[in-house]
Amino acid sequence: MHPKQICADLALLGSSLVLDGDELYIEQPENVYPELEAFVQSYKKRIIKYLQGEYSEHEHNVKQTIDKIINYFMGIDQDINRKIDDWFNHDYDSVMKVMKLLVLFWENGWRELKESVSNFESEETDRLSLEIYDRAMSYFKGKKA
Template sequence: MHPKQIVSDFQSMGSSLVLDSDDLYIEHPENIYPELEEIAKQYKTRIVAYLKNDYSDQEHNIFQTMDKILNFYVGIEQDMNKKINDWLNHDDTATKLIMKLCVELSNNGWKNPKEPTCNYEDINTFKFSKEIYERAMAYFKKGA
């Protein structure tokens, strides 16, 4: 989920997300549901980066692609699962990189595969994610 959408959703309910250094606060938390507060917690690092104007569309494309790939592995139904499966069946390197990414995320504390990886990402996971993204885009641009 794009942090821009999360920020907008909170604002539409009268609860702005406010940045104080690297801490994220919800103004008027009584206006939102507890489930939305949980989403803000799960996406905190991306929201903070977005509010600091340090979150690009390119980064979002990479993160969104990783989310779709991890959803594929977890078995979440998505329109693109067949395409992801075809790609990974033709790209052993990408499959190995995804496994390395998962190990790195796990080392960073990510234990629940259905939980967003946002708060467990670091420079190493971004490196893997970027390489996986580039391999995926190259494969799909070939018309496969």
């Protein structure tokens, strides 16, 4: 989910997200269910980057693509699964890069597989995510031609 949408959704509840240095706070947290607060925490690093003005649409597209790939591996039903399946059946190197990325997230502390990888991203995972994204876009654009 885009951090902008998370911020907007919380603002609708009367609980804006506020950045104080590198710390993220929910104003009027009594308006927010504990599950929603946990959801915000799982996207904390991305939200902080967004509130600092350092989260571009391109970066979001890359991270959203990785999120969809992870959902694919988790067996979560989504419209894109057939396309991902087709891509992986034709691009073994991309599958190996995704496997390496998942290992990196694991090494960075990602243990709750249903939780966002947002808080477990690093320069290395960002670099590899961009490589995977570029390969995916190249494959899908080539399929449309």
